Amino acid sequence: MIFRLNPQSGVPMYLQLIEQVRHAIENGAVRPGEQLPGIRKLAESIPMNPNTVAKAYKELEHLGLVELRQGSGAFVSEKLNTKELTDRMRTAKPIVERTVEKLRDLGLNEDEIRRLVEAELTEKRTAAGERQ
Amino acid sequence: MIFRLNPQSGVPMYLQLIEQVRHAIENGAVRPGEQLPGIRKLAESIPMNPNTVAKAYKELEHLGLVELRQGSGAFVSEKLNTKELTDRMRTAKPIVERTVEKLRDLGLNEDEIRRLVEAELTEKRTAAGERQ
């Protein structure tokens, strides 16, 4: 349960935390019912303020991914049907791995890769009339 | 010269603008010496405050990508050697296109794709001991 956040990126820390917990769940790294790190310990390890971690956890609860039990702890929601999701992610992961490797071999750095992916998502979103 | 920013993403608007102008240059969409949209017009079209656009342009100037000439306008820096860069990007683009298409076919949405790519970049960065 290690989270790596980037305080410099401009993306609020609590949003980054949310994304990473979400990813850990989708990924199968943590399973439904499993206990997540406590607010204070997590805040220490990142490091960030406990209030900010609490904010992220509360948002995750609101999203239905996490259950917060006062006095007890934070747990991955029991009711989640993660099987289908983690299967998709498991299939997708090697695809992404290979692509990122290819791009790195071409000499692209992280930011350039991000820009390419973002541009692709943005273009096709507009073309397909998806949300936003 | 159309820029699509997402005010909801948590990423500061001026950073998103910088990334997109950068991408347009790397991509060959605008060439060295070419004039960029004026601060006020750009601000209108996005929309955002002219000060914020000016901040982005100033940062781009500091990065050496753009030249600002008072009274005249903003121009893509003449001295840029973009050939090698745009070649790499041109090679990389279809790779990214195919991958994103595959992921979409698997049923992944934008956010899930972003998380996968980000996780891949983060993991390998740590493993390889790259910057940050």
Place this chain on the structure above:
DNA sequence: CATAGTGTACTAGTCTACTATGACACTAAG
């Protein structure tokens, strides 16, 4: 029952992004 560990809540203050407005200075075109 006592205690340690948990989530919850509140106040206060700082910092940054952003908006709003207005004025100024320079440049190119008529």
Place this chain on the structure above:
DNA sequence: CTTAGTGTCATAGTAGACTAGTACACTATG
């Protein structure tokens, strides 16, 4: 010279993210 278009600068204010510190309430354990 005039004018329209440009970048530059300064002030003020709003909103959100984050930190700091403190106190409280609940739960599990011994």
